[in-house]
Amino acid sequence: MGKRFSSSTPPLPPSSQLLKWFIYDDWWCNPVGWLVHMVMIWPIKAILPLTCLGLVWRVFNDARIGLNLWNIHAALELSFFIWYLYHKNALNAAKATSDEYEYVLDRQKFNPEATLEENIRFYDDLLRGVGDKYTLRREEIVKWFCDAKGNKPGKLEEVRETDIKSWLAWAFFRKDYYRRAEEVEEECGEELGRMVRMVEGWINYKFLPGRSQDVTPIRLSLDDIRSVPHPLIHYVVTHFGCVSAASLCFKMRGFTNKTVGGVDFWIKEAQKGEGDSGPAIVVISGIGIGLVAYMKMIDSLLETYPERKFILSDLPEYSMRLTLEVNIVTPRDRASALAAIIGEGGAHVIAHSLGSVVISWLIRLAPEHIVRGCTFIDPVCFFLFNSSVAANFCYRTPRTPLDCLVSYFVGKELYVSNALHRHFRWDLNALRPQMLDGIPTAVILADHDHFVPSFAIERVLAANAKHVRVTTLKDHSHSQFCVVPSSTAKIIEEIKIVDKEMNLKVEGIAGGKKIVRVRSRSVKRRMN
Numbered sequence: 001m002g003k004r005f006s007s008s009t010p011p012l013p014p015s016s017q018l019l020k021w022f023i024y025d026d027w028w029c030n031p032v033g034w035l036v037h038m039v040m041i042w043p044i045k046a047i048l049p050l051t052c053l054g055l056v057w058r059v060f061n062d063a064r065i066g067l068n069l070w071n072i073h074a075a076l077e078l079s080f081f082i083w084y085l086y087h088k089n090a091l092n093a094a095k096a097t098s099d100e101y102e103y104v105l106d107r108q109k110f111n112p113e114a115t116l117e118e119n120i121r122f123y124d125d126l127l128r129g130v131g132d133k134y135t136l137r138r139e140e141i142v143k144w145f146c147d148a149k150g151n152k153p154g155k156l157e158e159v160r161e162t163d164i165k166s167w168l169a170w171a172f173f174r175k176d177y178y179r180r181a182e183e184v185e186e187e188c189g190e191e192l193g194r195m196v197r198m199v200e201g202w203i204n205y206k207f208l209p210g211r212s213q214d215v216t217p218i219r220l221s222l223d224d225i226r227s228v229p230h231p232l233i234h235y236v237v238t239h240f241g242c243v244s245a246a247s248l249c250f251k252m253r254g255f256t257n258k259t260v261g262g263v264d265f266w267i268k269e270a271q272k273g274e275g276d277s278g279p280a281i282v283v284i285s286g287i288g289i290g291l292v293a294y295m296k297m298i299d300s301l302l303e304t305y306p307e308r309k310f311i312l313s314d315l316p317e318y319s320m321r322l323t324l325e326v327n328i329v330t331p332r333d334r335a336s337a338l339a340a341i342i343g344e345g346g347a348h349v350i351a352h353s354l355g356s357v358v359i360s361w362l363i364r365l366a367p368e369h370i371v372r373g374c375t376f377i378d379p380v381c382f383f384l385f386n387s388s389v390a391a392n393f394c395y396r397t398p399r400t401p402l403d404c405l406v407s408y409f410v411g412k413e414l415y416v417s418n419a420l421h422r423h424f425r426w427d428l429n430a431l432r433p434q435m436l437d438g439i440p441t442a443v444i445l446a447d448h449d450h451f452v453p454s455f456a457i458e459r460v461l462a463a464n465a466k467h468v469r470v471t472t473l474k475d476h477s478h479s480q481f482c483v484v485p486s487s488t489a490k491i492i493e494e495i496k497i498v499d500k501e502m503n504l505k506v507e508g509i510a511g512g513k514k515i516v517r518v519r520s521r522s523v524k525r526r527m528n
Contacts, residue, residue, distance in 0.1 A: 023402045023448055023477045033401040041408055047231040051077045080232040084414060091418045092224050112172035112188075115427070116195055119385040120202050122460055137203045143387035145215040146395050158214050161196065161207040167217035168195050171426070176222050178211075218390050220421050226394060227417040228408065238289060238320040246292040253302060255312065261337035262329050266291070266312035268302075279346045279372045279502065280309040282338070286353025286378070286479070287410055290319040293482050294352070300492045301350075305499075311341055317419040318354055320410065328423055331361045339366040346372035348499060353452075353479065356381040357429035363439075364428070373440040373502040375495050378452050378478050381431040382443075382460065388453045394420055402450065402477060433465035440501035442469040442494040446476035469494065 018032065027033025055074035123140060124133070138156050144167055145159050165184075166177035169192060175184045184192070200206055246266075247257070255266040270277040281301055285291045291298070291314045302310065317323045329337075339362065346369050351359050356379035362371050376382075380389050394417070398407040410416055443461060445454035454472065461468050471494055473480070473487050481487035 019448065019475055019477065021401065023400055023450055026399055027401045027404055030401075033404070036401040036405060041404060044231065044234060045408075047233060048077055048081055048229060051231075052081070077232050081229055084229050088225060088227060088414055091414075091422065094422065113191060113195060113198070116168075116172065116198060118432075120198070122385070122464070134204045138205060140386070141199065141203055143391055144218050146218060146391065147215055156203075156205060157208070158212055159207065160210045160212045162209075162211040163215065163217055164196055164199060164207055165192055167219065168192055168199075170217070170219040170222055174221075176219075218387065218395055220390055220394065220424055220426075223421060225414070225417045225421045226412060227414040228412045230413060235320070235322055239322050242289045242292050242319075243321070246290055249292065249295055250312065253299075255310070258341070260340055261333050263313070263334055263337040264316075265338075265341055266310075267341065268310040270309040271307045277307040277309065278305075278499075279348050280311055280342050281305055282311045282313065282342065282347045282349045284349065284351040284355035284358045285314040285319070286351070286355045287315075287318045287416060288320075288353075288479070290314040290316075293479075296482065296485065297488050297491065300488060301495070304492060304496065309345075311338070311347070313338065313358070315355065315358075315419075317423065318416055320413050320416060323415045323419070328419065331357075331428060332365055334358065335361040335365040338362060339370045342370055344369070346370055348373040348375070348495070348502065350375045350377070350495060351379070352377040354380055356431070360429055360431040360435075363431070363435050371439060373498045374436075374442075375491070375498055376441070376443045377481065377491060378446055378449060379431075379443060379457070380452055381429055382433065382457045383453050384426040384430040386453055386456065388456075389451065392451050400450070406451070433461055433468070436465050436468060440498045441465070441467070442471065442498045444481075444491055444494060445470065445472045446478055446480060447472050447474055448476060449478045451478050469497065 021030040021032040025033070027037065051070075051074040055071065055078060058071065123137065142156055142159065145163065162177070162181075169175040169177040169184050169188075172195070173184070173188050173192070175188070177184050196207070250257075250266045253268070255268045258265050258267050270280075283291070283294060283298060283301070285294060291312050298310075298312070317328045335358070338358070349359050349362065349371055351374070356376050359371065359374050359376070360381050383389070393406070393411050396403065396407075398404040411420075443457070445452070445458060447454060458470050458472065461470055471490065473490065476484070476487065481491060
């Protein structure tokens with residue numbers, strides 16, 4: 001593994017030079033980087049300024065401005081840019097609310113000190129035997145701090161005690177220490193002080209008093225939304241084009257659209273026949289263009305399980321669509337709606353990337369029998385107490401061609417950025433490995449994933465959830481399986497194994513009750 005280790009860096013270089021250019025090398029130093037910018041990024045960025053300049057030129061040079069296609073498009077782009085500035089300002093002014101999470105945290109009996117202690121134990125399991133423990137621990141803490149441009153500080157000395165308190169107050173108490181220090185100290189100052197001492201003891205370092213002038217902690221829900229303007233034509237493709245394409249594809253495959261509790265689902269009912277067809281297959285998309293990106297995998301699943309009920313769900317607020325605040329569904333409501341659609345039979349839930357947090361919601365909020373088995377692909381839910389997901393996706397200055405593509409088209413898109421900054425809560429989204437006890441599970445990772453710390457997740461699961469099957473796709477980056485048929489086939493094989501492990505057997509019917517055992521868990525339900 002080498003002398004040095006970073007939880008967000010794969011242990012081995014890629015065997016493909018093209019992959020190395022795409023995900024490791026600075027974009028300005030390789031041909032792939034220039035190609036990505038000249039073909040995909042710069043032309044899209046140029047649409048708004050060129051159309052606006054063209055409109056201004058026509059205003060000052062033409063006595064009459066006709067209602068031709070160019071002028072209409074330019075006027076719409078300019079109007080949309082003004083709307084973007086207004087809406088971004090309004091979203092930045094809004095604070096992330098925590099009311100919808102209180103139920104979850106109360107139910108889970110959330111204990112900040114115990115949670116921090118558990119996170120420290122996870123880190124120690126991860127870093128054991130890799131290198132000098134204090135050096136590595138300090139590196140992990142420093143990654144949670146950045147300057148205004150998203151660059152990491154070079155020295156731990158730049159972080160002061162007030163900065164650590166502010167970071168811990170946000171992460172564990174949902175408080176803004178910088179603005180309300182006296183209020184936070186009065187409410188939880190003693191506990192916060194013990195947690196600061198715990199961090200200092202862990203890294204063997206004493207923070208200097210005061211607040212740093214150079215760095216600030218990463219605090220997703222309190223920091224300003226980090227977005228850049230996108231032209232209206234971008235949303236014509238992502239909001240209308242991708243949604244329409246998905247709708248057409250699913251209708252052709254026999255799916256129907258159904259809305260439950262404000263959440264849209266695509267459903268294909270189980271084929272009628274003798275006996276139980278088995279638990280439903282649920283597919284949940286991650287950040288990106290929505291379900292249409294997973295058509296190859298969905299087709300393979302339909303071919304593998306033609307008799308099963310299928311439920312498809314995406315996350316509109318993370319799909320580059322024009323999503324207003326009032327349309328963002330809370331985790332509790334989404335989990336309730338999905339549980340209602342799944343029904344008593346339970347489901348094998350398959351989720352990619354950010355969609356993996358929905359499995360966390362289901363396990364926390366839904367009845368125990370709902371999640372009968374689960375398959376995670378490039379999951380973000382297992383290591384959210386690590387900085388890599390937040391820093392790499394929202395804060396890091398893009399350097400490689402992949403960074404630039406994801407940063408511009410997804411990470412810095414206004415509505416995705418708003419969802420991440422105002423509606424993403426690590427204490428609710430994080431899935432502890434122990435929560436998977438008794439649930440057949442497979443985890444598929446990419447060995448060169450720059451957004452999910454694959455190597456770290458593999459080690460943490462090996463130490464804390466030994467029953468979980470972990471498969472690593474070689475020479476793959478995040479989401480690459482969507483365009484590699486052989487990788488999709490490997491994922492289908494893992495899904496089949498999980499399905500076999502679920503091993504649903506009807507033990508008997510007595511006293512009007514049906515008993516179904518799923519590994520170590522017993523679920524009893526009354527028959528109609």
